[in-house]
Amino acid sequence: MKKIVFILLSFFAAIICQGQKKEQSKPNIIFFLVDDMGWQETSVPFHSEATELNYRYNTPNMERLANRGMKFTQAYAAAVCSPSRISLMTGLNSARHKVTCWTLRKNESPSQKLKDITEPDWNVNGISTTEGVDRAIIVNTLPQLLKQTGYQTIHVGKAHFGAKDTPGENPLNLGFDVNIAGHAAGGPGSYYGTNNFSAAFRNGDLIWDIPGLDEYHGKDIYLNEALTIKANNEINKAVSDNKPFYLYMSHYAIHAPWEKDPRFYDKYKAMGLTNFQATYASMVESMDKSLGDIMQNVRKQGIEDNTIIVFMSDNGQPSNADSNLPLRGHKLLPYEGGVRVPLIVHWPGVTQPGSVSKNYMIIEDIFPTFLEMAGVKQFKQKGGPIDGKSIVPFLEGKTKHKQNRPIFWHYPNTYGGTLYFPYSSMRQGNWKLVYRHVGRELELYNLKDDLGEENDLAKNEPEKLIELSKVLSNFLRESDAQMPTDNRTGKKVVYPDALFE
Structure with missing residues (x-):
């Protein structure tokens, strides 16, 4: 009898061991997302040649990562934070998920009211995995799907997935097992532990105060360091538990308020930079550390x-x-300076060390890419058809630089007042089309010849203008994209191909 029991115990132990080995074979995935970091704000050049900013900033760990993996010189995100974050969580383009601007307060838009145009009733409350939330898109999320296949899902830092007092403000409601410091706000009250990471010390709105870091209150510690300590502790726990993990390391840096990291500030000031430039550079290097x-x-x-x-x-x-020269524009604008971002991928045994990809991609591609990396072959997205495409073939070096896939941006919002403008835009191959909603104006650029988008070819290339206008319009219709209302006529702004009827 004892012999039979021993055999059975050995058999079950072998099964358990096999299960553990199988689970361990899944790769851990760390997504290190930085807030508001431009294409050239690093010592890693993403242009064909080094620029002035590459010599200003010091990011040795980005350099190490690029030397080990693949650098993408033509990676894109949305021009503002919440749309990007919802897209990577869902695989949906902003035109489809309709979180087209940044979220904060329930049922409220941060946008200004303009004389000539009114933004649509977009999804100001962000995302939710459960029904019953007004002005939110109901979705399956990336961490939710990874969790179902055995991953420990860890959120550290900025969330900004849903408005305050809605389910989407808490990453624990969106498929994460752990949430550290994530809530509704898209920026920190302060980067200083001595300020309790609170806006109270600058007479700001306490809605920005970072939750869950009480152990560092009153201490001389910078936010980036505190988040990193917590993240590494979670990595250690997952390893101890023998579980594959997905770490969404989402820094608040380099978002306002711009507060220097004293560990790095003085050397940049000694370079002759202004106080703001030195502060900004210290925040970049702090993130890199x-x-x-x-x-x-x-x-x-x-x-x-x-x-x-x-x-x-x-x-x-x-x-x-x-x-970020030679790029034009910045955050909130459709030009390359607003949407082109740094991307580096190190996948051991897959990406070639020190390789460079000129293939373009967009942030909703992260969703299917990570699922493929994790071996998830079947999944559903109740939020709608997935717009993202896996970039695994790029990482494997199987796809050459001959792309004709259209990618899209949609921002029908009036945040920023008259300094900015609502738009829809797209890229296909080397061509970039921008549609300004207020004046029904089209702009056309050839990025191969004109990376700085200085030469508008709309009048010189009428056939290409019409062709791309149809492609953009068809996508906007298919995704049921919301358009603003022209206050002068009381009608919705037309899709761009209507300009040629």
Whole structure:
């Protein structure tokens, strides 16, 4: 009898062991997302040649990651934060999920009212995984799907998925097992532990105060460091529990308020930079140190060969920062400076060290890419047809640089007042089309010849203008994209192909 029991116990132990090995074979995935970091705000050049900003900033850990993996020189996000974050969580383009501007307060838009145009009733409350939330899109999320296949899902830092007092404000309601410091707001009250990470110390709105970091209140610690310590602790727990993990390391940096990291500020001031420039550069390097600390911990835990690290920004740099030349524009604008962002992927055994991809991609591509990396072959998105395309073939080096896939941006909002404008835009191949909603104006650029978008070819290339207007309009119709209302006529702004009827 004892012999039979021993055999049975050995049999079940073998099964358990096999299950653990199978689970361990899934790669860990770290998505290191930075807020408001421009294309060139790094010592890693993403242009064909180094620029002035590449020499200003010091990001040695980004350099290490790029040397180990693949750098994408033509990666895109939305021009503002919440749309990007909802797209990566769902695989949906902003025209489809209709979270087209940044969220904060329930049922309220942050936009200004303009004389000539009124923005549509967009999804100001963000996303939800359960029915019954007004002005929110009901979805299956990336962490939800990864969790179902055995991943420990960890959220650290900025969330900004849903408005305050809605389910989407809490990452725990969106498929994450752990939430550290994530809530409704898209920026921190303060970066300083001595300020309790609160806006109270600058007489600001307390809605920006970061939750869940009470242990650091009153202490001389910078927010980036506090979040990194917490993230590494969660990595250690997942490794100890023998579980594959998805870490969404979502820094608040380099979003306002711009507060220097004293560890790095003085050297930039000594370079002759202004106070703001030195502060901004110190925040960039502080973020980079976080990346290095996480990479070091991954190696220390012995999981480096089975851990994918992806670095990306959620939109271009703010208007306060120096222009990311040769790109035109900045955050909130449809031009390359607003939407082109740094992207680096290190997938051990797959990406070639030091490789560069000129293939373009957009942030909703992260959703199907991570699911493919995790071995998830079947999934549903109740929020609508998935717009993102997996970039795994690019990472494997199977696809050459001959793309004709159209990618889209949609911003029918009036946030920023008259300094900005509502628009729809697209890229297909080397061509970029911008449709300004207020004046029904079309702009056309050839990015291969004119990366700075200085030469509008709308009058010179009428056939291409009409062709792309149809492609953009067909997508807007198919995704039921919301358009603003022209206050002068009381009618919705037409899709661009109507201009040629």
